[in-house]
Amino acid sequence: MTENEPNTDDDVRSDGSGIVAPDDETPTWRERKERTVGLSRLTYEYFERSRREDQDMRQASDYVERDVLAFPTWPHEVIRNLAIASFFTGMMLFLSATLPPHIGPPANPSSTPAIILPDWYLYWSFGLLKLGPLNPELAVLGGSKLMADRTYGVLANGVVVGFIAMVPFLNKGSARRPVEQPFWAAVGIAGVIFAFTISVLAIKNLFPGNIHLLFDLTFLAPIVGGFVTYAVLKTMREGYMYDLNKRYYRLRPPK
Amino acid sequence: MSLERKDDYDHKGWMKEKDLTPVESTFLTTLIWLDKRFRIVDYLELMETLYYRVNLQMPKSHTEQYNLDNKFWYWYPLYTLGLFSTLAYVVAAISGALLGFYYSPSAAAGTEAAGSVAYESIAFIMRDLQFGFMLRSVHRWSAQVMVAAVFLHMLRVYFTGAYKEPRELNWLLGIILISLTMVFGYTGYLLPWDQLAYWAGQIGVEMSLSIPLIGEWIAQLLFGGFSLSQSTLQRMYIIHVFLLPFVVTTLIAIHIGIVWMQGIAEPH
Numbered sequence: 218m219t220e221n222e223p224n225t226d227d228d229v230r231s232d233g234s235g236i237v238a239p240d241d242e243t244p245t246w247r248e249r250k251e252r253t254v255g256l257s258r259l260t261y262e263y264f265e266r267s268r269r270e271d272q273d274m275r276q277a278s279d280y281v282e283r284d285v286l287a288f289p290t291w292p293h294e295v296i297r298n299l300a301i302a303s304f305f306t307g308m309m310l311f312l313s314a315t316l317p318p319h320i321g322p323p324a325n326p327s328s329t330p331a332i333i334l335p336d337w338y339l340y341w342s343f344g345l346l347k348l349g350p351l352n353p354e355l356a357v358l359g360g361s362k363l364m365a366d367r368t369y370g371v372l373a374n375g376v377v378v379g380f381i382a383m384v385p386f387l388n389k390g391s392a393r394r395p396v397e398q399p400f401w402a403a404v405g406i407a408g409v410i411f412a413f414t415i416s417v418l419a420i421k422n423l424f425p426g427n428i429h430l431l432f433d434l435t436f437l438a439p440i441v442g443g444f445v446t447y448a449v450l451k452t453m454r455e456g457y458m459y460d461l462n463k464r465y466y467r468l469r470p471p472k
Numbered sequence: 473m474s475l476e477r478k479d480d481y482d483h484k485g486w487m488k489e490k491d492l493t494p495v496e497s498t499f500l501t502t503l504i505w506l507d508k509r510f511r512i513v514d515y516l517e518l519m520e521t522l523y524y525r526v527n528l529q530m531p532k533s534h535t536e537q538y539n540l541d542n543k544f545w546y547w548y549p550l551y552t553l554g555l556f557s558t559l560a561y562v563v564a565a566i567s568g569a570l571l572g573f574y575y576s577p578s579a580a581a582g583t584e585a586a587g588s589v590a591y592e593s594i595a596f597i598m599r600d601l602q603f604g605f606m607l608r609s610v611h612r613w614s615a616q617v618m619v620a621a622v623f624l625h626m627l628r629v630y631f632t633g634a635y636k637e638p639r640e641l642n643w644l645l646g647i648i649l650i651s652l653t654m655v656f657g658y659t660g661y662l663l664p665w666d667q668l669a670y671w672a673g674q675i676g677v678e679m680s681l682s683i684p685l686i687g688e689w690i691a692q693l694l695f696g697g698f699s700l701s702q703s704t705l706q707r708m709y710i711i712h713v714f715l716l717p718f719v720v721t722t723l724i725a726i727h728i729g730i731v732w733m734q735g736i737a738e739p740h
Contacts, residue, residue, distance in 0.1 A: 260606070395631055
């Protein structure tokens with residue numbers, strides 16, 4: 218601050234304190250901010266701009282005073298949720314009263330049980346560990362694998378999570394309904410089916426049937442499901458867009 | 473210069489000329505008395521500002537303006553899944569805190585045959601503790617329900633395109649949260665130290681060991697070694713009851729706070 222305030226002369230601070238009462242010459246906070254340079258100056262300018270923009274938006278809008286164009290969380294959403302929330306809590310208590318958990322035999326490092334499983338919600342991750350047959354054998358390396366099957370499976374987890382994380386940056390635009398974007402809805406359905414089939418693959422030793430068929434179905438079923446979704450939504454879109462257009466042209470008849 | 477109070481501060485004279493009812497004058501006297509000591513008017517002003525901030529969101533929502541109620545309410549149950557997962561989290565936290573009074577994370581041999589101390593404390597909760605069976609049941613079911621609700625919540629957000637601008641960062645935060653929920657579940661699954669827990673832990677160690685470059689370091693950090701031992705159970709316990717609750721609660725608060733700021737994304 219000392220460099221910004223040439224007014225406060227040396228004789229004033231002979232007592233050692235740098236604090237002086239503000240006079241007319243003392244710059245206001247606003248002036249100080251305007252006087253800054255570089256990044257802080259840019260930050261200040263942007264804040265001023267965005268504040269002015271908000272102000273304009275508020276004045277232009279039909280809303281009395283609203284910051285966001287969406288369904289208000291408070292109080293609309295919260296109050297409407299309360300009834301359903303008490304229902305859900307009751308449901309949880311009911312479940313735990315009727316289906317209490319079981320505890321197995323104590324841990325014994327010397328006997329491996331026939332069935333080793335995590336909780337159901339980790340089956341997909343467990344299933345990804347069984348992708349060994351898909352691990353490519355490179356001819357360059359003399360038919361040996363680039364990495365161990367297990368490493369391959371663990372990395373597959375990262376690929377799945379990474380893809381899900383990238384979705385908002387791949388799919389942009391204002392479309393909100395599956396019919397508007399059949400492709401992305403198909404990707405979603407394929408993902409859901411894959412989450413299910415890979416979970417079944419994780420418990421393949423409990424699967425009554427051909428394991429090789431199961432392995433193939435794990436990857437075919439999502440693709441087929443995705444294609445079916447795409448076809449259905451594409452067909453639905455015809456009628457849907459017809460409706461939308463009708464409404465649009467009724468509001469704004471062609472000249 | 474007189475020491476008399478100036479007009480603006482003569483609250484008693486001001487009250488006299490106002491001709492107040494007994495209720496009003498009692499209220500004002502109390503308020504002035506308290507305000508002289510605690511400056512409560514400043515806080516009341518803050519409360520007032522907050523009140524108006526909160527209530528200013530009231531007018532027409534997008535749904536109401538474009539008459540989308542029929543489209544929106546049909547899918548409404550899916551829009552409450554986020555609240556449902558939070559609710560399950562709270563129930564799990566309460567029942568988990570109660571369970572924590574009776575559980576001890578020790579892999580040392582217990583008094584009975586074959587079981588460890590941890591295993592026996594679970595057996596104690598289920599057999600001898602009043603209401604303990606129900607308590608463990610509530611904790612387990614709320615955990616299961618939370619994971620299911622979080623997953624369905626993610627599907628709802630995906631299929632209604634609610635992750636799009638300006639909500640990309642909240643989607644990323646959600647992915648971190650769903651992963652941490654699964655870690656929560658996994659660490660809790662290991663705590664009873666029964667056969668299933670032990671061998672699930674074994675797979676966990678092997679999985680972290682097969683991560684390239686940092687695998688051994690991760691196994692040391694999370695499982696306290698390359699094979700299961702007392703330190704594994706201890707670490708799972710601390711992660712489950714100390715680390716994750718702080719981290720996940722904070723992230724949930726930020727996640728919901730962002731939803732509050734941005735509003736619920738509606739289908740158009």
